[in-house]
Amino acid sequence: MLSNSSSVLKTGDWIKGKSRKGxxxxxxxxxxxxxxxxxxxNVITSDNQETVGKTIPILSNQVKSLPVSIVINKEQILFLIDLALSTGDEDWFIELSSKLNSIKQLVNGVN
Structure with a gap:
């Protein structure tokens, strides 16, 4: 773990920041x-499209932790499933798929 100005960060944490090139x-x-x-x-989105999908070094004082969001609707889950697939995170994909199935069962139970 490494500490920056806002929190203690570890492997797997989502961050936003600036590369050495700004x-x-x-x-x-x-x-x-x-x-x-x-x-x-591992860069998922950037204002430089050439950086997307690459792993780059960033100084710890150039990053901030992204807040954990609570997924509450089907569209958010579908977006995160796509993200899990693109990052190759099988455990997260399974977790999100389970949430999506729970929502579908809840909707079907109401009808």
Whole structure:
């Protein structure tokens, strides 16, 4: 774990920050180097499309933790399922699919 100005961050946490070139990025921490204060971040979205899908180093003082969001509707879950597939996170995909199935069962039970 590595601490920055806003919280303690660890592998798997979602962050937003700026690359060394000043590009805005949103992604998740793949690894961290405590002694150097550097995160290796898998970039999911960026204002530089060439960076998307790559893992780049970012200094810990250049990132902030993204807040955990509560998924409440089908569209949000479908978006997150796509994200889980694109990042190869099988456990998250299974968890989200289960939530989606629960919503479908609830809707079918109301009809």
């Amino acid at each position: 590009e805005l990025i949103i992604g998740y921490i793949e690894s961290l180097n405590i002694s150097q204060g550097v995160f290796k971040v």
